[in-house]
Amino acid sequence: MGDFQVKTIRKARKPHRCCECHGLIVPGQSYEHVAGVWDGGADRFKTCMHCVEAREWAIAQKEWSWDGxxxxxxxxxxxxxxxxxxxxxxxxxxxxxxxxxxxxMQNRRRTSVQH
Incomplete structure (x- = not known):
C-alpha cells in the first residue's frame, strides 16, 4: 500500500498502454487509472480491464499471500x-x-505490437 492512492475507472479518449500486459487500450475502452504516492514518489498506472480482472482473481486466491x-x-x-x-x-x-x-496477457502484448 502506498502513502496514498486514488483509483478510478476511466474511458479512454486516446490510445494508452496497459502497465501490465503492455497491450493497447483503444479510445472508447474502459481502463483502471491509479495515481498515488509510494515511498515518497508520485506515479500513475493505467491497466486494461482484462488485467484488472486477472489481478483481482489472483489476489483472491488463498495461495497468494505474504505474512497473511x-x-x-x-x-x-x-x-x-x-x-x-x-x-x-x-x-x-x-x-x-x-x-x-x-x-x-502475452497474446495482448503480441497483438498490440503488430498494430
Missing amino acids: EHLFCFEALGESLAGLAPEIYPGDGRRFRAYRLRCE
Whole structure:
C-alpha cells in the first residue's frame, strides 16, 4: 500500500498502454487509472480491464499471500501469475486458469505490437 492512492475507472479518449500486459487500450475502452504516492514518489498506472480482472482473481486466491496479507505491485502481474500457478493444487482448474491468464496477457502484448 502506498502513502496514498486514488483509483478510478476511466474511458479512454486516446490510445494508452496497459502497465501490465503492455497491450493497447483503444479510445472508447474502459481502463483502471491509479495515481498515488509510494515511498515518497508520485506515479500513475493505467491497466486494461482484462488485467484488472486477472489481478483481482489472483489476489483472491488463498495461495497468494505474504505474512497473511495480500500484496500487489504494479507492472508485475505476469510474473506474479507465473509464480502463483505452481503453488496452486492442480486438481481444481485454478492452476490452469493462472497459466491461461498469463498467456492471454502475452497474446495482448503480441497483438498490440503488430498494430
